[in-house]
Amino acid sequence: xxxxxxxxxxxxALALVLLVAVPAQxxxxxxxxxxxxxxxVSVQDPAAMGSMSPGETxxxxxxxxxxxxxxxxxxxxxxxxxxxxxxxxxxxxTGEGEGCSRELLAPAEIGPEATxxxxxxxxxxxxxxxxxxxxxxxxARTVLTFTAHGHGDEISTDGEAELPDTGASxxxxxxxxxxxxxxxxxxxxLAAVRRRKGNR
Numbered sequence: 068x069x070x071x072x073x074x075x076x077x078x079x080a081l082a083l084v085l086l087v088a089v090p091a092q093x094x095x096x097x098x099x100x101x102x103x104x105x106x107x108v109s110v111q112d113p114a115a116m117g118s119m120s121p122g123e124t125x126x127x128x129x130x131x132x133x134x135x136x137x138x139x140x141x142x143x144x145x146x147x148x149x150x151x152x153x154x155x156x157x158x159x160x161t162g163e164g165e166g167c168s169r170e171l172l173a174p175a176e177i178g179p180e181a182t183x184x185x186x187x188x189x190x191x192x193x194x195x196x197x198x199x200x201x202x203x204x205x206x207a208r209t210v211l212t213f214t215a216h217g218h219g220d221e222i223s224t225d226g227e228a229e230l231p232d233t234g235a236s237x238x239x240x241x242x243x244x245x246x247x248x249x250x251x252x253x254x255x256x257l258a259a260v261r262r263r264k265g266n267r
Contacts (some may be wrong), residue, residue: 132192140217150209160194
């Protein structure tokens with residue numbers, strides 16, 4: 068069996084590191100939350116929410132409906148603590164991730180005190196797009212909660228919008244690739260030295 072030259076091994080190692088460092092694309096997670104009257108459908112990508120880069124915006128879509136046509140449904144958004152470093156906005160949509168043109172909440176930091184997003188008549192079933200942007204470059208984490216109130220019922224997406232530490236994630240692939248490149252250079256130099264010794 069032929070052996071790969073050190074330089075080729077280094078190239079292969081670099082490619083492998085890059086492939087391992089880039090996270091696999093995960094499918095969005097769909098969750099249905101039901102109360103006595105109200106119903107939420109939450110669609111989000113936890114992998115994307117947990118590996119944001121500075122300036123990146125990740126969307127979280129929520130459908131709100133009710134089994135009773137009378138009255139209104141009030142909508143609120145809150146965070147487990149002051150979400151410094153994150154800017155959150157909310158738009159009403161005509162469908163799941165479509166026609167999200169009506170702004171209900173301009174980009175702002177969200178805190179533990181409930182922020183009113185708006186309301187809808189109970190006979191309608193509407194989609195909302197919650198856009199979360201990592202505005203700073205420091206590691207940050209928050210848990211957002213979208214809540215619907217109506218007909219004496221209250222349901223929420225409690226804990227489904229978790230954004231863990233993000234400061235290191237954008238640089239992890241670069242750091243690993245740089246390390247592999249250094250190893251490649253050293254192996255290439257070692258191979259050159261061995262060739263020179265073999266030619267003597």
